[in-house]
Amino acid sequence: MNPNVILTCAVTGAGDTPQRNSAVPVTPEQIARSAIEAAKAGASIAHIHVRDPDTGGVSHDSAHFREVVERVRAADTDIVLNLTAGGGGDLFPQLTGGELRAGPGSDLQTPAERHAPVGELLPEICTLDCGSLNFGDMVYLNSADWLREQAALVRDAGVKPELECFDTGHVRFARQLIEEGLIDDEPLFQLCLGIPWGAEADTQTMLTMRDRLPANAHWAAFGIGRMQMPMVAQAVLLGGHVRVGLEDNLYLSKGVKADNAGLVEKAAGIVEALGARVMTPAETRARLGLRTPGGKL
Template identity: 30%
Template sequence: MQVGKPYFINLACTGVIPTKAMNSHVPLHYEEILADVAQALALGVQMVHLHARDNAGIQTADPAPYGRLVEAIRALPGGRELIVGVTTSGRQDAGFESRSRVLELDGLAKPDMASLTLSSLNFAQSASVNAPDTIRQLAERMATKGIKPELEVFDAGMANFAAVLLKEGLLKPPLYVNVLLGNVAGAQADLLQLAAILAALPHGCIVGVAGLGRFQLAANGLGLLAADGVRVGLEDNLWFDQQRTVLASNTRLIERVIAQAHLLERRLLSTTAIRDRLGMTS
């Protein structure tokens, strides 16, 4: 049990799927994403996970909008310390070349982290294709560029693959892991299934727990009970209530996690502290 232990929040603010038609609060444009990140910083959030869209609102692998966003975030109060991650999602394109372009950013545009999903998987209406060779290539490129993998784990098999990549030398400790619960084809948001994943992960991982859709609230609670922190945001869940009558915003979701943590007497880690745990320099 992690009651009383400091924790972190990782904000996944946009994602691949959400649109304005689904929720008017979804930040799709540069200024909107920047505004949500600024509010997250003011609330004490230490990490953000970024997706960018093209002019048609479609997820893009073009590194230019990511670089522009990262540079602007660095200019915000506290932005130099914030841990900024970018996606290498396989939901729109399974290929290594397009997905790795964002890893070429440098200078103030360079991200601290990049997502690395550890297997292919099905969502409710689409698939994320992640071939073993592509996963290895992305891990190798991240290592070369000095970008820490933001490992995405949806079941115990993916946790095992993290151990395989660690043994192969493609990952270096300490590992950062998002455990995502509640997907139709993955582990569900209950303590037993989370415990199985935590047991399968290599020793010493820094773990945040996320929940998809209506499972976000429960999964965040499990993360605060059993892990190092949580991932929260509109990428994973568009509704504030279980009845789906109140649209969520990133700010309200962050505030709800903070309220949950307060009941468990958990306070937010400083960004410097989580950077130190992850072996990062600001």
């Protein structure tokens, strides 16, 4: 069991969830406020996507990331910032008249474009998704060469990558990045469970992925939807850290819609009921060897 747990709150994500739960933050001000509320509820890390303030849809605009980061850093409540760098990989293949093309909803970026907000704002952590996936009806694209390029950009910026793994092959490729020297220091893994059609959100799958991590790895895991809280308990018991938040789950209990602070409070209660404790942001930085906010390592 892990007695000292890092608790991440994934604040908003990129799905069409604002239409299903009005607590999902959309504007930079709302996202920053929700991250601060999660910190006050006990979160160690805030995982940040941004949205188009007018439509609520996906955005990669560095200006929106900057506003969120500046608002959070200016607050009197500390939290580690983890910016997504995994956007711009969405492909909806469309075959029309025998011609294959990217269909409506596709959103593709180069590694440099994905990295731009990270390189500009220098968060303590950013995500690095470690492979492609049939993500529901969409294909999420991450070629090996593109991931190598992106990993080098993250390394050279001095930001710690969170290696997001949606299936066992992603863990294998992440180990390859480490062997090639593209990941510095002790690696940080996030095991992403329950997303169709990736790794399942169950004990055996989490254990299988955990057992394939490098010996010096830090790791966390999360489940989506109703499996969010069961995977919190399971990750702690298997020695890992945890993640909750409205990116992954919209409900506090059956039929009761959540907000981020409520999900953090519930997860912290599970951690404490198991005899563990949630680490502070300062303790998290020390444990993971993170830079100071906005600065160098």
